[in-house]
Amino acid sequence: MRYHLAPIYCRPWLLNGLSQRLIESHYENNYGGALRRLNAITEKLASLDFSTTPGYVINGLKREELIALNSTLLHELYFASLGGDGKPTEKLAGALANDFGSVDRWRSEFVGMGNALSGGSGWVLLVYVPRDRRLLNQYAADHSQTLAGGVPILALDMYEHAYHIDFGANARAYVDAFFRNIDWAALEQRYEDAAKVAGPRPLIQPEFDGVPGIAVEEVKEMMAAGKPVQVLDVRPRHFVSRQQDIADGIEWRDPEQLQQWIGELDKSEPVVVYCAYGFHIGCKTAIKLRDAGFDARYMNSGHSGWKAIGHPLKRYG
Numbered sequence: 001m002r003y004h005l006a007p008i009y010c011r012p013w014l015l016n017g018l019s020q021r022l023i024e025s026h027y028e029n030n031y032g033g034a035l036r037r038l039n040a041i042t043e044k045l046a047s048l049d050f051s052t053t054p055g056y057v058i059n060g061l062k063r064e065e066l067i068a069l070n071s072t073l074l075h076e077l078y079f080a081s082l083g084g085d086g087k088p089t090e091k092l093a094g095a096l097a098n099d100f101g102s103v104d105r106w107r108s109e110f111v112g113m114g115n116a117l118s119g120g121s122g123w124v125l126l127v128y129v130p131r132d133r134r135l136l137n138q139y140a141a142d143h144s145q146t147l148a149g150g151v152p153i154l155a156l157d158m159y160e161h162a163y164h165i166d167f168g169a170n171a172r173a174y175v176d177a178f179f180r181n182i183d184w185a186a187l188e189q190r191y192e193d194a195a196k197v198a199g200p201r202p203l204i205q206p207e208f209d210g211v212p213g214i215a216v217e218e219v220k221e222m223m224a225a226g227k228p229v230q231v232l233d234v235r236p237r238h239f240v241s242r243q244q245d246i247a248d249g250i251e252w253r254d255p256e257q258l259q260q261w262i263g264e265l266d267k268s269e270p271v272v273v274y275c276a277y278g279f280h281i282g283c284k285t286a287i288k289l290r291d292a293g294f295d296a297r298y299m300n301s302g303h304s305g306w307k308a309i310g311h312p313l314k315r316y317g
C-alpha cells in the first residue's frame with residue numbers, strides 16, 4: 001500500500017501572523033518528508049522475507065514506520081487545526097470548561113506546555129480519551145508518544161521547523177499566532193467524531209446476565225460517605241486462609257454457608273458481595289441474595305480491587 005498526500009486544509013494565504021512561506025516550507029519539506037519516508041519504509045517492509053531477516057533490521061524498520069506514520073498523521077492534524085478565527089465554538093468551550101475547569105485554564109495549560117518546549121521540540125496535543133470520555137493535553141515527543149486509545153483533535157507543532165522562518169527563536173510569539181488561527185469549527189467536528197468512539201468493552205459474563213456489578217471506588221465512596229451499604233467478602237474459605245488478608249472494615253462470610261448468615265442482613269439496605277477477582281462466587285452469591293429479595297450487587301474487581309486501589313488491609317482471623 002501507498003500513503004497519499006493530504007491537502008493543506010488551512011489555506012495558507014488566509015492565516016494571520018503565520019507566513020505563507022513558513023506553512024509551505026513546513027508542508028513540503030517536513031510533512032512531505034515524513035510521508036516520503038513512510039512510503040519508502042512501507043515498500044521496504046513489503047519486500048522483506050520476515051523468516052530470514054535479522055531481528056535488528058525488522059526492529060529498526062518497524063520503529064521508523066511508527067515514527068513516520070505518526071509524524072504524517074500529526075502534521076495532517078496540525079494543518080487541519082489552522083485556518084479559523086481562533087474563537088472557541090460554544091460546544092468546545094463547554095467541553096473544555098467541563099474537563100479543565102474553564103477555557104482559560106485549558107488555554108493556559110496548553111500554551112504553558114507549548115512555551116515549555118521552546119528551544120526543544122515535540123508536539124502538544126489536545127486528545128479525547130474514550131475510556132474516560134474526557135479531553136486531555138499531552139506531549140508527544142519523537143512523533144510517536146501518543147496516548148494509547150486517545151484521539152488527538154488539536155495539534156501544536158513545536159519542532160523548530162514549524163516557526164523559525166517567521167519567528168526565529170521566539171517560540172512564544174509563534175504559539176500566540178497559532179492560537180489566533182485555530183479553526184474551532186473543524187475542531188468541533190473532530191471532537192464530535194472522537195466522542196462517538198466507544199470506550200473499552202465492558203466485561204460480559206453471559207452466564208450471570210443481568211446481575212448488576214459495582215466498581216470498588218464506588219463502594220469505597222459509599223462507605224466513606226456513611227451511606228447505608230452492607231459489604232461482605234465472600235471469597236471461598238481456602239482463599240481467605242491462604243491469603244490471610246482482608247480489606248479493612250469488611251467482614252468475611254463463607255459463601256458455602258449462606259443460609260447461616262443471610263439472616264444477619266437488612267433488606268432495606270443495599271448489599272455488595274465480592275470474591276477474589278469479581279467473577280463466579282461473587283456473582284452467584286449476589287444472585288442468591290437477589291432471589292431472596294435483597295438489593296444485592298457484586299463488586300466487579302473483587303478482593304484484588306481493594307488492593308489495586310490501595311485500600312488498607314488487615315490480617316484475617
Ligand SMILES: [Fe+2]
Pocket residue numbers: 026030031075157159161162
Ligand atoms: Fe512539523
